[in-house]
Amino acid sequence: MPKKSIIVVGMHRSGTSAIARSLESIGIDLGERLIAGRVENQKGFFEDQRIVNLNEDILYDLNSRWENVFLPEITDAIAQRYYAKAEAIIQSLSTTDSDFGFKDPRVTRLFPFWKKVLLDNGINPIIVMSNRHPGSVAKSLAIRDYYPNNYSIILWLCYQISALGILTQEKGFVVDYDNLMDHPQDQIERMSRLTDNSINRDLAAEFADGFIDNNLRHSTLSENSQQTDPALNELSSSLYAFIKDLSSQNSITMQPGQINQANKLIDDVNGYFEDNKLFISDMDAMGFGLKKRLFNKIFEKQRELAAAESKLDWIEGQAVYKLLGSIKRTLF
Numbered sequence: 001m002p003k004k005s006i007i008v009v010g011m012h013r014s015g016t017s018a019i020a021r022s023l024e025s026i027g028i029d030l031g032e033r034l035i036a037g038r039v040e041n042q043k044g045f046f047e048d049q050r051i052v053n054l055n056e057d058i059l060y061d062l063n064s065r066w067e068n069v070f071l072p073e074i075t076d077a078i079a080q081r082y083y084a085k086a087e088a089i090i091q092s093l094s095t096t097d098s099d100f101g102f103k104d105p106r107v108t109r110l111f112p113f114w115k116k117v118l119l120d121n122g123i124n125p126i127i128v129m130s131n132r133h134p135g136s137v138a139k140s141l142a143i144r145d146y147y148p149n150n151y152s153i154i155l156w157l158c159y160q161i162s163a164l165g166i167l168t169q170e171k172g173f174v175v176d177y178d179n180l181m182d183h184p185q186d187q188i189e190r191m192s193r194l195t196d197n198s199i200n201r202d203l204a205a206e207f208a209d210g211f212i213d214n215n216l217r218h219s220t221l222s223e224n225s226q227q228t229d230p231a232l233n234e235l236s237s238s239l240y241a242f243i244k245d246l247s248s249q250n251s252i253t254m255q256p257g258q259i260n261q262a263n264k265l266i267d268d269v270n271g272y273f274e275d276n277k278l279f280i281s282d283m284d285a286m287g288f289g290l291k292k293r294l295f296n297k298i299f300e301k302q303r304e305l306a307a308a309e310s311k312l313d314w315i316e317g318q319a320v321y322k323l324l325g326s327i328k329r330t331l332f
Contacts, residue, residue, distance in 0.1 A: 125170060
């Protein structure tokens, strides 16, 4: 029987890390080269550093970043350039007897590339899509990246229609972030049934009692929470509600009616993007410029701090020198 790979897709700051961590409870091996936690994700990202680096390299060759809405297609030349490295990563992850998984939100936008690598190696992917209220994601991005609300909602739409598009064609299911936080054991039971994987009760208890912490969830918004732009609010509310309904489904395949509805929502969002292409492109550029200014400011502050520390060392050295001189004069 071909080995399964569980791929977590969805928007940044939408709970993909918590979902990836929960997969360990059903025997999914995430590998050993995971990115350590940072201030914005203190309990860890559960992302393989090699996959993140490779995805960033691909995006760089596409003259893009994770926050670009209009992403060029991966050319054959770019795919061939990174295929061997991606295949080596997948083969290293699949060396154990366990099913394995990986998570990086960038995979949501680069899925065709990874799907080919997996299938070429006899691995059938199962998709786990994260869903979190767009307003909560926007608040989280405002804290981490200082992005304006509308821009964050646009990014949420972009990633979620990409993930939903994958789900219309692949086996998989949705996990709602708030449901996972509120009812972790129930969600692990559901994931176990849908993947046909057994639960490790000790790891499940560790996840529910040790990993889950409501301090991780800085905001909880209702489905009716309004956004700034009425058009964005209508699109994001409709998409969120549809995906949330999928999170209660006990099947890894969407029904024809659901696929039709999903495609309609995807078309509606793409229509909005096309109608507002200039505005969104400007927002993309602004996001990059904002980050560049922030990094420059951080670098400037780091230089000031280093200079201050150097000056402090000099002052302390002078003080010690004077003290030693005073002691010497007293003694001799």
